[in-house]
Amino acid sequence: MMKTLSTLQSAKYHVKRALQEHSHPTVVDATLGNGYDTLFLAKEVGTQGKVFGFDIQSLAIKKTTQRLQQEGFLERVTLFHVGHEYWEAFIPHGYKNQINAVMFNLGYLPHGDETIITSPETTLQAMEHACQWLAPRGVITIALYVGHEGGQNEANHVVNFASQLPSNQFQVTWTQTLNRTHAPSLVVIEKRK
Ligand SMILES: C[S@@+](CC[C@H](N)C(=O)[O-])C[C@H]1O[C@@H](n2cnc3c(N)ncnc32)[C@H](O)[C@@H]1O
Secondary structure, eight states: OOOOOOHHHHHHHHHHHHHTTOSSOEEEESOOTTSHHHHHHHHHHOTTOEEEEEOSOHHHHHHHHHHHHHHTOGGGEEEESSOGGGHHHHSOGGGTTOEEEEEEEOSBOTTSOTTOBOOHHHHHHHHHHHHHHEEEEEEEEEEEOOSSTTHHHHHHHHHHHHHTSOTTTEEEEEEOOSSSTTOOEEEEEEEOO
16 A cells, blocks of 8 residues: 655645755755754755755754754855844845745744744745745745644744735645544645646
C-alpha cells in the first residue's frame, strides 16, 4: 500500500516540484522556528540559490543559525529577526515576482515558549506579500495546526483568505486528515503562469 505523506512531507514535495528546473531559485521560510525547514530549503536551492527567513524570537534565530552553520549552509541564507509581515521592508525589491517558494509552518516554536504563536492578522499580511512576490509556477505552503489555543481561528482565517484568491491567477488546495482530531492540514497556493 502507498504510504500517505505527512503534512510537512507534502509541503516539501510541493516546494521541490516548484524548484525543479531553476538554476538559482529564491525561497522564503516565513517561520524559522528550530530551522529544520530552513535547512531543507537551503539544501534544495543549491549553490546558486538564496533563502530568506523570518522569525520574531531570538531563540529561533539562534537555533536556525546554529543548524545552518553546523551543516555548512549559512552563506546562502539571510535571516531577519522580525515578523514576516515586514516582508516588504526586508526582502530586496529586486526579488519581486522572483520568489519560487514560501513555507509557512504556523503555531508555536516546538520546545520553546508555547504562548508565542503566529497570529491571523500578521500571517495574512505576510501571505498577501508572498502572493504578490511569487514567480509564475511558484508555490506557498502553509502548515496549519489547530491543537493549541488560537490555532483553529488562525486556520479559519488562512483558509478563508486562500479560498478567495482569484482562480485565474492561483491554484489553491487544502489537504486535511478527516479521521483524527487536531490533525495538521496543508494549504498550497500555486501561482499560474
Ligand atoms: C511551528 S514554528 C516553525 C517551525 C520551523 N519551520 C521549523 O522547521 O522548526 C512557528 C514559528 O513562527 C514564529 N512566529 C510567530 N509569529 C511570527 C511572525 N509574525 N513572523 C515570523 N515568525 C513568527 C514563532 O516564533 C515560531 O518560531
